[in-house]
Amino acid sequence: MQLEPGEALRLLGTVGMGRVIFSQHALPAARPVNHIVDGEDIVVRLEDGGALAALAAPHDAPGTVVAYEADTIDPGTRLGWSVVVTGYASLVPDSDDRRCYADLLRPWVEGPASRALRIRPRLVTGFRLDVEQPSPTDP
Known part of the structure; x- marks a missing residue:
């Protein structure tokens, strides 16, 4: 079942981790990060020198295009x-x-100073798996 954008963002706010998908050396890359939802924006922590630091467009630039994905799916x-x-x-x-985001977005490993990256959504999609799907081994 497809989710409306508002419901998708609400669900995103119920979990604290997801994946940033970005381009690295002209190839797709993904990194797990913790996040918070602030209004309609997603905010993640950037570690200086980390792979995501290259996404840090100046605040007066339109930004770098990224995707952010999170889910909760019970394997059973x-x-x-x-x-x-x-x-x-x-x-x-x-x-x-x-400073506020630094208090809310605790690093996984203590390291150098960090920054916050804000993702401003242009497209929000989602789906709910609300009916048990048959197993690939089921007839």
Whole structure:
């Protein structure tokens, strides 16, 4: 079942982890990150020197096109949901916002100073797996 964009963003806000999909050396790449949903925007933490640091477009630029995906699917029942957000990613310029996000987005490993990346959605899609699907081994 397809999800409306508002419901998809609401579900995204119920989990704390997802994957940023971006281009690295002209090839698709994905990295797991923790996130928060702030209004309709997705905010993730960037570690200086990490693979995602290259996505840090200046705040006055339109941003770098990325996708963000998160899901919750029970492997036993095969029930759950998946959401993909495609949009523009740019650094969070405001120092007060960065401090707030730093408190909310705890790093997995302590390291150098970090920044926050805001993804502004242009396309929000999602679906809910709400009916048990037959197993590939079922007749």
